[in-house]
Amino acid sequence: MSQPVVTRFAPSPTGFLHIGGVRTALFNWLYARRHGGKMLLRIEDTDRERSTPEAITAIIDGLNWMGLTSDDATVYQFSRASRHAEVARALVDEGKAYLCFATPEELTEMRDKAKQEGRPMRYDGRWRDRDPAEAPPGAKPVIRLKAPLEGETVVDDMVQGRVTWANRDLDDLVLLRSDGTPTYMLAVVVDDHDMGVTHIIRGDDHLTNGARQTQIYQSCGWAVPAMAHIPLIHGPDGAKLSKRHGALGIEAYRAMGYLPAALRNYLVRLGWSHGDQEVFSTDEMASLFDMKNVGRSAARFDFAKLSNLNGIYMRQSEDGALLTALEDMLPHVEGGAAFQAAIDGGGRARLLAMMPGLKERAKTLVELMDGAQFLFAQRPLAMDDKAKGLLDAEGKARLADALQTLEAVEHWDAATTEGAIRTLSEASGIKLGQYAQPLRAAMTGHATSPGIFDVLAVLGRDESLGRMRDQISA
């Protein structure tokens, strides 16, 4: 009853680590934290054809970035193949499994026939009680579980409740392939057992597997771990998450400028709730997380809400920490290298000085970077066409005068900056309050003022330009 909780996250390295997988890892991690246990990581690389080292790296990098790390050495399932085979053979010896010599052709035939008759494909058990001596010479058998024919198998799920299957609906699954390698079904059970896993927390799509695995546990005479099948995450349109929707690898979220803490917060609220609370620190989640508050229906992924949360986390972040997070993202985003160079080239202090004004205008680190871009742009900036169109010759002359005055200022402080903004606004007829915050920060944090043409060039890129143009001509 009071044995320590052991959970595990067991991805197969056949593709990227998608957002649903990350949430599964998060739930496992939180559940372990909550009960003072540990979460293990197992890479299910028994599919030699499709498993790749790149995928393994991506999974581990992604989990590290999310802060969801294993509490023990990572287990690679393929390396345990001989143990899996050993268990399968022991089961045969005990009469709980048997050798099956049915050929792929026979199975295809079974499948086609079942389809024609509108039944689900189910192996008919033709070798279940047959003497292996009758096998055609040279044929390589698989090992199948001798599953119970009658009665029922139940999974007492922590999320889904008690789910029951009639055993006649479950056929004799393959444990060991004809080439001697274990199937997923066998490997999972043996590994979970050997790793001492007490709680299996995984996607709802494994619910049926839960029943079949329960049969294997029972045949082995092992205690069945507690199971929690959590609802899946769907795309914004309610359909299964596909590439088209944003079933992107976790690295894509990093490149989009989301903070791990914000992502954890967003993900934990997809399916789990604690009354009306929306914002949870990681410590809070770890102390409150509970399976009984996990819902049973699939949730749609909503970027708008993620962005909103990310904005909250950014605004709450200390400036230095935010800069660190930004620099962590830079290698993963287009133009990041140049931006990093600008920071290292003496721009760090100015960027930090601007941070209070910038961070409340950005919902992602990418937006933060964009917002700060003008600070590091090549001086003098070429005024773009939109900006040029704002001013006639007379206006330009007025601005030149104003600029000259400003450039005579020797020391910039909050008051002079305020005055400068006012002066420039009046001279140009453009409301520059928009840039008051960043300008103020840039000017006081650095001895040089950006020229008005710099500002205009920035304005020219701004979407609010149209409105300002209207104000000017009016």
Place this chain on the structure above:
RNA sequence: GCGCCCUUCGUCUAUCGGUUAGGACACCAGAUUUUCAUUCUGGGAAGACGGGUUCGACUCCCGUAGGGCGCGCCA
């Protein structure tokens, strides 16, 4: 087709039979901010449908519809 699961505002969700069905995102309106953003205030917006059970049902039961997952010598 068969099995299993799901169904409260557009989205994420609260509600442990009795509530004007609450919160958050998004949206709309207003205040502050010389624009924007932030912040604040207000607004519209939901129990899929049909039967039961009950004094009373979003909540329990059955059915229908819709959606999802599974049905390999893939994981």
